[in-house]
Amino acid sequence: MPIKKIVFIFLLLNIIFLNFTIAQKLSDVDKMVAKYPKNFTTTEKLAERIEKDFNSEEEKARAVFSWIAFNIKYDYNSFLNPQRVQGFSYSSEAEKQRKIKQLNDNLIQKTFNSKKGVCEGFTALYQHLATQVGLKSEVVKGDSKTRLADIGRKTISSNHAWNTVLIGRKWILVDVTWGQGYYDSSKGRMVDDFAPIYFDTDPDYFFAKHYPDSGTFDGDKISKSDFLNGPLIYNSAIVEDYKIKSPDSGILEVKNGDKISVEIKNVSKSDQVFYLNKKNQPVKVQNPKEKRGGLEFQIAVDANVGEYITVFIGNASVVSFKVIRA
Known part of the structure; x- marks a missing residue:
């Protein structure tokens, strides 16, 4: 067998083994987090537990994802009947930022204490916990593609939110809202269905179903046309890597x-x-x-x-x- 072919096969097997090892390690994180209490007195106590149990940035980011997905339920009633946007007045930029922070802190605590929320609550809580365990995370707002009617839509709307989190030097994509389950229209209710595929999702799959308001990810432009006019892919395509x-x-x-x-x-x-x-x-x-x-x-x-x-x-x-x- 030619040397180049042997080297290629060796490298391929190493990649497969490495991916398997990483997947197994993250699965072990999920199993440990599943044994955590459903209720912590504060987000700080939860963050302390995660920092005590896990060492790597990836494990901590996954533990935050898993705990939220296991314990926070999507509030479909709030989605159907959203509260009016809360306005406020301010006399300076500093006061404006303080009030925005207070609103965000209130959202985090409400989601954490009530154990339910919509995507804004999921993403705010994820960013908050990620920061507390020493990670850099951001909330991204944008459009989502979930229905047959979304294929060939003409316009973009801002109807969803997700997170990015920095692992080493790489920003990864996280959608903890979709990680906790989905709405079953035939049953008329939310279904708990842990979906780890929405942690560190392959960008090709992720942006087939998400479009950021900025139109970019990590400095790269995302095709609006591909998002609007591309086919609708389902979770099984991501799980099994059906490209x-x-x-x-x-x-x-x-x-x-x-x-x-x-x-x-x-x-x-x-x-x-x-x-x-x-x-x-x-x-x-x-x-x-x-x-x-x-x-x-x-x-x-x-x-x-x-x-x-x-x-x-x-x-x-x-x-x-x-x-x-x-």
Whole structure:
């Protein structure tokens, strides 16, 4: 075997082993934090416990993420019925900043004590605890992409918030609100479902579902067009690293008789792959081909294809596209 190939394989195996080791270490953090009390008298007491139990910046950042995700519930009623924005007067910039800080401190304590909140409370509490354990963290406000109707939206809105936290010299992305669970429309309630994928998320996945108000991350410009017009990806795509290679647009302009070519990385013929027709009936993909570490298949456009196409692998939804008839 050529030396270059041996070196490549060696490096690849080292990367795989390192990623596995890191994932295992963070999983151990989650297990330890899950045994913490649900209630601490103060945020300082919680921070002291985290600093006592963990040494590395990454472990501390993950412990803050895990504790909030395990113990703070999303307040869907407050989301549906938001309080009026609290205004205030001030006579100087210093007074303005003091009052803004007081409002933020009140939000942190309310979220911590009531064990519920919306994204502003989750992110403010995360930043506060991260600071207390010696980390630098920021709150980022922006747009989120969660529904089929978000594919091909024309405008950006500021409807969500998340955090960045500095680990070593790298800013990582954290969405602790999404880490704690999700809203199940069929059940009409929030579902607790710890999602560690929203800690140190791959930016490619993260910005398929988030768009910062600044339009940038760590100095790099984020494509607004890719966010608005890209496909809608689901948690399973991030968990299993199902990279969507094609179509690269979430908007498919087609006519009956066309064939849509789909290519997804890290999928094989042994996986059960299907999509839903307009009656929400599963249609198994025909003649899939393994290609470049993934699976390629075609979806025939006919009268049974509806306004959206959602691809499933096993029982999990992976990606959705919007169909526009030419």
